[in-house]
Amino acid sequence: MRLGYPTITWGGVVGHPAGVTSVKDLYYFTAGDTIQAIRDIGEVGYSGTEVFDGNLAQYMDRKEELLAALAEAGLELVSVYTGANFIYDDILDDELDKITRAASMAKTFGAQRLVLGGGAIRSGGPRPDDYAKVGRGLDLAAAIAADHGLDSSYHPHLGTISENTDGFHQIMDSCSIGFCPDTAHLVAGGIDPFDAITRYGDRLKHVHFKDYSHASGDFLPLGDGDINFEEIIRAIRDTGYDSWLMVELDYFSGHPQDAARKSKRYLDDLLGN
Secondary structure (H helix, E strand, O other): OEEEOOHHHOOOOEEOHHHHOOHHHOOEEOOOOHHHHHHHHHHHOOOEEEEEHHHHHOOOOOHHHHHHHHHHHOOEEEEEEEEEOOOOHHHHHHHHHHHHHHHHHHHHOOOOEEEEEEOOOOOOOOOOOHHHHHHHHHHHHHHHHHHOOOEEEEOOOOOOOOOOHHHHHHHHOOOOOEEOOEHHHHHHOOOOHHHHHHHOHHHEOOOEEOEEOOOOOOEEOOOOOOOOHHHHHHHHHHHOOOOEEEEOOOOOOOOHHHHHHHHHHHHHHHHOO
């Protein structure tokens, strides 16, 4: 398996302010220096990276700068992360337009995969048909990705209607898009990653690894929390998946490169690299 590390830790997750009044312009975004993140990730020894759609958009008028940074760091741009609410019929077309632009940018920069989060929680809680709406939206997004030559997968996430066992399975069973397990988001939502990977193993298209502490509720570098990664790697191998593992961390109190290095050492030992 090949190891990658997304740029998210260099600045955390924010959103583009234009999305407040124009949903078609609502990109994921990290406030850090993307070029510096790429350099740091390459120095640690990872082979690939993943970026948010909003950070990729920053380089559409200066493509060579980002491509040169990737080449100098020895990194492949493996995947681009995007998403949508998917439950509001009136804005679905605009959300799919944004996803189309994200897929186009991913293709322009040579990425292989489009990773999708989403499934908004209404102020009054989910409605019974919201899960099917998310499934429909994800399959439409998967078709867009395929049209751009990209594999696609759904990333269950805290803060969405897939954040618990029932919601997760309802969405997965209502669509056919690939599956991107995020170990920490699954565990935090009470979902067993081993069971999820085993159940949806034929749809495994991408993987996010991060650790989690039940005591503090924090996302952590690999080996610092409670997740049994040896068991999860066994489940992944049993599916036949032998591709990218993205070692992700949403936030870190120290230097992001230190977290990346710590997780890589842990995973190298576990994989026998």
